[in-house]
Amino acid sequence: EEVAKLLELKSQINETGNQKFTLKTPKGTRDFSPHQMAVRSSVLNKIISVFKKHGAETIDTPVFELKEVLTGKYGEDSKLIYDLKDQGGEILSLRYDLTVPFARYLAMNKISNIKRYHIAKVYRRDNPSIARGRYREFYQCDFDIAGLYDPMIPDAECIRIVYEILNTLDLKPFVIKINHRSLLDGMLETCGVPADKFRSICSAIDKLDKSPWQDVKKEMIEEKDLTEEIADKIGQYVQLNGGRQLVDELLQNQNLIKSKSAVEGLESVKLLLDYCELFGTLDAVSFDLSLARGLDYYTGIIYEAVLMGKDTSDSDISVGSVAGGGRYDNLVGMFDSKNKNVPCVGVSIGVERIFAVLEGKLVASNKKIRTTEVEVFVATAQKNLVNERMKLCKELWDNNFKVEYSYKKSPKLLVQLQHCEEYDIPLAVILGESEIQRGVVKLREVSTRAEVEISRSELADEIRKRLQGIQLNGTS
Amino acid sequence: EEVAKLLELKSQINETGNQKFTLKTPKGTRDFSPHQMAVRSSVLNKIISVFKKHGAETIDTPVFELKEVLTGKYGEDSKLIYDLKDQGGEILSLRYDLTVPFARYLAMNKISNIKRYHIAKVYRRDNPSIARGRYREFYQCDFDIAGLYDPMIPDAECIRIVYEILNTLDLKPFVIKINHRSLLDGMLETCGVPADKFRSICSAIDKLDKSPWQDVKKEMIEEKDLTEEIADKIGQYVQLNGGRQLVDELLQNQNLIKSKSAVEGLESVKLLLDYCELFGTLDAVSFDLSLARGLDYYTGIIYEAVLMGKDTSDSDISVGSVAGGGRYDNLVGMFDSKNKNVPCVGVSIGVERIFAVLEGKLVASNKKIRTTEVEVFVATAQKNLVNERMKLCKELWDNNFKVEYSYKKSPKLLVQLQHCEEYDIPLAVILGESEIQRGVVKLREVSTRAEVEISRSELADEIRKRLQGIQLNGTS
Numbered sequence: 001e002e003v004a005k006l007l008e009l010k011s012q013i014n015e016t017g018n019q020k021f022t023l024k025t026p027k028g029t030r031d032f033s034p035h036q037m038a039v040r041s042s043v044l045n046k047i048i049s050v051f052k053k054h055g056a057e058t059i060d061t062p063v064f065e066l067k068e069v070l071t072g073k074y075g076e077d078s079k080l081i082y083d084l085k086d087q088g089g090e091i092l093s094l095r096y097d098l099t100v101p102f103a104r105y106l107a108m109n110k111i112s113n114i115k116r117y118h119i120a121k122v123y124r125r126d127n128p129s130i131a132r133g134r135y136r137e138f139y140q141c142d143f144d145i146a147g148l149y150d151p152m153i154p155d156a157e158c159i160r161i162v163y164e165i166l167n168t169l170d171l172k173p174f175v176i177k178i179n180h181r182s183l184l185d186g187m188l189e190t191c192g193v194p195a196d197k198f199r200s201i202c203s204a205i206d207k208l209d210k211s212p213w214q215d216v217k218k219e220m221i222e223e224k225d226l227t228e229e230i231a232d233k234i235g236q237y238v239q240l241n242g243g244r245q246l247v248d249e250l251l252q253n254q255n256l257i258k259s260k261s262a263v264e265g266l267e268s269v270k271l272l273l274d275y276c277e278l279f280g281t282l283d284a285v286s287f288d289l290s291l292a293r294g295l296d297y298y299t300g301i302i303y304e305a306v307l308m309g310k311d312t313s314d315s316d317i318s319v320g321s322v323a324g325g326g327r328y329d330n331l332v333g334m335f336d337s338k339n340k341n342v343p344c345v346g347v348s349i350g351v352e353r354i355f356a357v358l359e360g361k362l363v364a365s366n367k368k369i370r371t372t373e374v375e376v377f378v379a380t381a382q383k384n385l386v387n388e389r390m391k392l393c394k395e396l397w398d399n400n401f402k403v404e405y406s407y408k409k410s411p412k413l414l415v416q417l418q419h420c421e422e423y424d425i426p427l428a429v430i431l432g433e434s435e436i437q438r439g440v441v442k443l444r445e446v447s448t449r450a451e452v453e454i455s456r457s458e459l460a461d462e463i464r465k466r467l468q469g470i471q472l473n474g475t476s
Numbered sequence: 477e478e479v480a481k482l483l484e485l486k487s488q489i490n491e492t493g494n495q496k497f498t499l500k501t502p503k504g505t506r507d508f509s510p511h512q513m514a515v516r517s518s519v520l521n522k523i524i525s526v527f528k529k530h531g532a533e534t535i536d537t538p539v540f541e542l543k544e545v546l547t548g549k550y551g552e553d554s555k556l557i558y559d560l561k562d563q564g565g566e567i568l569s570l571r572y573d574l575t576v577p578f579a580r581y582l583a584m585n586k587i588s589n590i591k592r593y594h595i596a597k598v599y600r601r602d603n604p605s606i607a608r609g610r611y612r613e614f615y616q617c618d619f620d621i622a623g624l625y626d627p628m629i630p631d632a633e634c635i636r637i638v639y640e641i642l643n644t645l646d647l648k649p650f651v652i653k654i655n656h657r658s659l660l661d662g663m664l665e666t667c668g669v670p671a672d673k674f675r676s677i678c679s680a681i682d683k684l685d686k687s688p689w690q691d692v693k694k695e696m697i698e699e700k701d702l703t704e705e706i707a708d709k710i711g712q713y714v715q716l717n718g719g720r721q722l723v724d725e726l727l728q729n730q731n732l733i734k735s736k737s738a739v740e741g742l743e744s745v746k747l748l749l750d751y752c753e754l755f756g757t758l759d760a761v762s763f764d765l766s767l768a769r770g771l772d773y774y775t776g777i778i779y780e781a782v783l784m785g786k787d788t789s790d791s792d793i794s795v796g797s798v799a800g801g802g803r804y805d806n807l808v809g810m811f812d813s814k815n816k817n818v819p820c821v822g823v824s825i826g827v828e829r830i831f832a833v834l835e836g837k838l839v840a841s842n843k844k845i846r847t848t849e850v851e852v853f854v855a856t857a858q859k860n861l862v863n864e865r866m867k868l869c870k871e872l873w874d875n876n877f878k879v880e881y882s883y884k885k886s887p888k889l890l891v892q893l894q895h896c897e898e899y900d901i902p903l904a905v906i907l908g909e910s911e912i913q914r915g916v917v918k919l920r921e922v923s924t925r926a927e928v929e930i931s932r933s934e935l936a937d938e939i940r941k942r943l944q945g946i947q948l949n950g951t952s
Contacts, residue, residue, distance in 0.1 A: 023584045023811055025538050026568050031581050034533030034592065041534075053873060055850040055880035055899075057510030058517075062501050062613050063539060063570075063597060083561040084570075087601060092502050094539075094560075105507050108499045116510065121539060125563060137538050149883035153862065157883075164873070278866040280874070335499055374531040386629065390754040397529060397640070398756070404531035407625035407633075423531075 028128030028136025034371035039359055040351075042369070043169065044119060044141070047349060050164045051117040051143050054157060059116050061101040063123075064092040073100050073334070075296045080124045094123035098142045099297065099331070099346070106146055107335030112342050113147040119351075133356045144346030146332070152268060155301045155327060156275035158347045162305050162323045163281040165349060169358070171322065173308040176284050177241070179291040180269050181298050181326075186262025187289070190255050191233040193226065200224055202292035205238050209290065209306070209320075213239055241288040244273050272301060293324060300327030301345070307357070322350045322357075370424050375402045375467055377420045377428045377446075383410035388431055392441070396429075399460045420446045426470045427463060445470075504604030504612025510847035515835055516827075518845070519645065520595060520617070523825060526640045527593040527619050530633060535592050537577040539599075540568040549576050549810070551772045556600045570599035574618045575773065575807070575822070582622055583811030588818050589623040595827075609832045620822030622808070628744060631777045631803060632751035634823045638781050638799045639757040641825060645834065647798065649784040652760050653717070655767040656745050657774050657802075662738025663765070666731050667709040669702065676700055678768040681714050685766065685782070685796075689715055717764040720749050748777060769800060776803030777821070783833070798826045798833075846900050851878045851943055853896045853904045853922075859886040864907055868917070872905075875936045896922045902946045903939060921946075 025031055032040065051058075070081055070093050082094040095101050098118045106114070119141045128136050143161055145154040159176055166174045184205075188198050204219045213235055220231045237256075240246060247270045256262045269287055276282040291304055305323040325347030333341035362369060376396055378389050386409045396403045404425070406416055413430075420428050430442040430451070441459060444451045445466070454462050501507060508516065527534075546557055546569050558570040571577050574594045582590070595617045604612050619637055621630035635652055642650045660681075664674050680695045689711055696707045713732075716722060723746045732738045745763055752758040767780055781799040801823030809817035838845060852872055854865045862885045872879045880901070882892055889906075896904050906918040906927070917935060920927045921942070930938050 023580065023813075024542070025584075026540055026542060026566055029538035029540070031538070031585075032536040033585075034535055034590075037534045037536060052849045053876070053878045055848045055878065057847045058513045059510055060508040060513060062505035062507070063599075064502055064505070064613075066500070066502060083563065085559040085561045087559065090502055104499065108501075109507075109509075114510075123539075137540075145883070147883065150862070150885040153883040153885070156866075160870075160873070275866060278863055279870050337499075371533045372531045373528045386626070387754055390632075390751060394636075394755050397636070400529070402529045402531065407621070407623065407629040409626040409629070 026136070028126070028130075030135065035369065036355075036359070038369045038371045039362065040355055043351065043355060043358060046168050047141060047165055047351070048117070048119070050161055050168060053164070054115070054143075054161055056115050056117045056143060059102075059105065059118055060120065061095070061098075061105055061118070063121070064094050065101060065104065067091045067093045069104050069335075070096060070100060073296070073331075077124075080126050082123045082125055095120075096124060097122050098140045098348075099144070099328070102142070102144060102146075103328075103331040103344070104335050106332045106342050106344075111146070115143075115145045115147075117141070117143045133353055135352065138352045141349040141351045142346055143349075144344055146342050146344045148343055152272045152275055152301070155345050156272055156279055156281075158325055158345055159272075159276060159285065159303060160279045160281050162303075162325075162347055162349070163279075163284055166305060166307075166322065169354060171307055171309075171354070171357070174284060174305055174322070175286050175308055176281070176303055176305045176323075177286050177288040177291045178269065178272065178301060178303045179288055180265035180301050181295060182261040182300070183265025183269065183289070184292055184295075186259030186265060187237050187256060188234070190259045190262065191237075192230050193234070197224060197226075199295055201226070201234070202295050205234070205290055205292040208238060238290045238292075241286050241290070243282070243285075243287060244270065246287055247273065268301060294326060297328040297331060298326040299329045302326035303347070320353070322353050323347055324350070368424065372404075372423055372425075373402050374404045374423060374425045375427060376404075376463060377416065377425045378403060378405040378431065379413060379416040379420075379428050380411075380431045381413040382432050385431055385433075385436075386410075388436055392429065392431060396460070396463070399463075401460075401463060417444075417446075427466060429459070429463075502612070504602070504606075506611065511845065512831075512835070514845045514847045515838065516615075516831055519827065519831060519834060522644050523617060523641055523827070524593070524595070526637055526644060529640070530591070530619075530637055532591050532593045532619060535578075535581065535594055536596065537571070537574075537581055537594070539597070540570050541577060541580065543567045543569045545580050545811075546572055546576060549772070549807075553600075556602050558599045558601055571596075572600060573598050574616050574824075575620070575804070578618070578620060578622075579807040579820070580811050582808045582818050582820075587622070591619075591621045591623075593617070593619045609829055611828065614828045617825040617827045618822055619825075620820055622818050622820045624819055628748045628751055628777070631821045632748055632755055632757075634801055634821055635748075635752060635761065635779060636755045636757050638779070638801075638823055638825070639755075639760055642781060642783075642798065645830060647783055647785075647830070647833070650760060650781055650798070651762050651784055652757070652779055652781045652799075653762050653764040653767045654745065654748065654777060654779045655764055656741035656777050657771060658737045658776070659741025659745065659765070660768055660771075662735030662741060663713050663732060664710070666735045666738065667713075668706050669710070673700060673702075675771055677702070677710070678771050681710070681766055681768040684714060714766045714768075717762050717766070719758070719761075719763060720746065722763055723749065744777060770802060773804040773807055774802040775805045778802035779823070796829070798829050799823055800826070844900065848880075848899055848901075849878050850880045850899060850901045851903060852880075852939060853892065853901045854879060854881040854907065855889060855892040855896075855904050856887075856907045857889040858908050861907055861909075861912075862886075864912055868905065868907060872936070872939070875939075877936075877939060893920075893922075903942060905935070905939075 064084060074096055081096050084092040098120060121137055122140050123137055126136060128134055162176055184202060185198060188201060193201055201224060204216055204224060207216055217231045217235055220226045221228055247266055250256055251266050276285050291302060293302060293304060303325055304321050306321055327345040329341055329343040333339045378392050380389055389405045393403050393405050426446055428444040428446055430444055435441050439456050440453050441456060442451045443454050443462060540560060550572060557572050560568040574596060597613055598616050599613055601612060604610055638652055660678060661674060664677060669677055677700060680692050680700060683692055693707045693711060696702045697704055723742055726732055727742050752761050767778060769778060769780060779801055780797050782797055803821040805819040806817055809815045854868050856865055865881045869879050869881050902922055904920040904922055906920060911917050915932045916929050917932060918927045919930050919938060
């Protein structure tokens with residue numbers, strides 16, 4: 001029987017011992033350590049609190065969808081979708097974002113009103129750029145309002161939510177850029193751009209956050225075949241940004257207001273800015289004609305939040321867009337057999353970038369974040385007291401304290417106390433033969449190393465009192 | 477330009493309007509509604525609290541792994557693994573459980589000590605049995621202790637954790653069955669079963685929770701080629717269960733103790749039962765020789781928690797195993813180039829089954845669970861007060877209340893109040909022209925429909941006072 005075991009072990013070694021494969025996670029993915037998870041859950045909890053403050057429910061959908069559900073929703077980016085192997089049965093793909101599954105969910109369940117958030121991982125076979133925080137598996141964190149409501153009212157609440165989240169996470173200063181699809185369309189139309197080029201010109205315009213106008217203009221002329229005259233007309237608009245005054249000026253622009261679509265967009269922006277003032281977010285909002293993102297979906301207002309701070313913490317992480325969204329009124333209809341639409345507006349919080357920024361800040365500030373919430377460590381200075389330690393742990397667990405002890409029968413006191421300091425456990429209870437006989441314990445405050453003797457019967461109350469007094473650097 | 481829009485819309489309709497595909501989630505998967513998510517997060521929060529009470533950290537790993545990581549870990553069940561399509565690059569599979577990724581994580585990062593929980597979805601191309609709550613995508617909820625410690629000490633804590641979780645979730649009565657792999661091996665050896673049949677005979681034994689001994693015996697003889705004599709010998713053992721007395725009796729069994737392995741197993745069980753007594757879990761623990769699950773991994777103690785209650789709520793959901801685990805000391809070594817092992821013991825909480833049981837109980841008890849946490853609804857009885865409602869919402873949000881209002885410019889009062897009742901929102905603030913002029917609002921307690929007039933300046937304090945008084949059926 002020992003031989004059988006050895007043989008089995010041997011066969012295991014032969015199978016996997018001399019591994020032919022490198023031990024790694026798939027390209028563009030990563031594990032999260034307890035420390036990273038602590039930062040993440042602290043950030044996500046704050047974001048979820050804001051969503052709940054605005055009455056959001058949450059839903060969940062499968063990590064994969066029928067391939068057909070994703071087909072035709074992402075334009076050129078469709079090539080980045082992960083497909084599952086055909087193992088018989090349905091043809092499946094991993095979700096590429098949370099918006100298309102949300103639209104599928106609404107259509108399938110015939111839901112015409114919901115305010116929901118959804119936090120989950122999505123998958124893109126993109127070229128991972130780890131230095132810039134771009135992965136193939138990453139969290140999305142979406143809030144959306146579906147339903148037929150009056151213009152710009154839910155849209156204004158999405159902006160308020162972004163505003164609250166970035167404030168709560170202490171990411172000031174930031175700016176929330178807004179623009180409107182109808183205005184973009186109308187502007188391009190009045191500049192003389194043919195309708196079939198709107199999207200490709202918009203994607204050029206959208207590069208203005210990183211490239212100077214001269215480069216974008218060059219792209220328009222050389223790659224997208226616009227005349228210099230048309231490009232210059234566009235340039236006059238897309239370099240503009242401001243507030244209500246800019247809206248009013250554009251509403252006076254005789255060229256622009258020839259387009260009904262442009263006027264409609266401008267009126268919408270104007271109304272949204274009024275609502276932003278009521279919601280106290282106007283100081284962070286900037287009407288910006290160069291914002292031209294995500295036009296595969298969006299049908300109305302579009303917005304994007306950008307951090308303005310100097311990146312002092314980690315030069316590898318470029319501060320930039322940390323939230324984006326807009327109105328998409330036609331997506332749900334694509335799933336409905338009668339093309340019944342449910343108007344939607346939503347925002348996606350760029351949590352991966354936020355995690356990276358906040359992790360960088362933590363490192364820079366030399367602050368520690370706790371990965372456990374242990375309140376009391378039960379230790380001993382003597383050998384063979386494991387039974388006594390276990391009994392005491394039981395008492396403390398029964399009193400609902402968060403308690404740890406060493407899993408060795410006779411651990412060294414120094415090792416136990418080092419563990420307490422390493423994990424920032426505030427209190428240690430120390431047991432010895434003499435204490436057990438006298439019905440007492442030593443209670444040690446880990447940070448000051450001060451110890452007092454306390455009777456066993458008063459221990460729970462004393463711990464409770466101490467914990468209230470001690471400022472914990474909690475993880476949430 | 478209108479024409480362009482219409483054409484675009486038309487093309488969308490043609491693309492997807494007459495859908496060729498049924499609108500559904502992939503086979504064996506499902507969406508979770510806000511109501512289901514509320515039950516889930518309430519259950520998961522309670523479970524996580526117990527893990528944290530025992531000092532656990534959490535980690536996360538990618539949803540897919542290199543296929544080679546999963547190869548050779550699941551025996552026959554490997555055929556249930558979801559593979560991704562080869563789109564160039566690495567060959568990937570969806571994770572089948574959380575234990576193998578955990579072992580890969582430990583080996584890859586050379587971690588020899590950790591106590592972690594991991595809650596995430598896993599994937600199995602099993603035949604879904606929706607009625608019995610078996611899906612292809614489902615949550616696993618694992619707690620494991622890795623590290624070289626003294627015998628049965630971390631093992632006893634895993635059992636204490638199961639005990640606390642099932643108590644916290646009000647799932648009494650339950651029993652935690654325990655057994656030991658060495659005892660099973662030794663028992664089969666002394667009964668005369670050839671070593672190469674141990675696993676297949678164990679899988680027959682494991683059916684005793686559902687089938688009578690006669691059926692299992694028949695399988696052993698007819699399908700697994702044991703003699704009747706050997707089967708009967710096995711039968712004498714595997715129908716036994718009990719506590720310490722049974723251990724002591726078996727330690728007197730002259731046949732059994734010929735096997736060193738059996739004695740080792742029995743001594744381990746004895747020590748574990750001692751520790752269970754210290755931890756106050758002994759009343760729920762049953763030493764059960766028919767427990768023979770999961771022997772692809774397990775090298776030592778194995779355990780499984782079973783609910784004993786009659787299933788009053790929903791006859792489709794069979795109450796049964798809700799947690800299982802054991803010791804697996806050789807898994808990490810399979811990933812280490814020098815086969816360095818990290819001993820591990822852990823437990824997996826069967827949260828899907830627990831969700832189903834608790835959802836059934838909720839339905840049976842006619843209790844409502846809230847899907848939002850809204851505290852105050854800002855309403856109006858008059859038209860065109862949307863700006864005033866928005867201003868008031870801002871004030872209340874700034875005071876950190878959870879606040880909703882209607883996104884229509886002129887909603888009907890009745891519709892607004894119905895929304896409050898449907899979502900169990902405790903308070904409504906009602907605004908009208910006259911109230912605005914006088915600097916007051918009406919504050920309505922939704923459940924009693926009692927209204928009082930309150931000055932705007934005292935509103936926040938009054939709401940705070942009321943909320944403390946009102947018992948919320950919270951979601952957590």
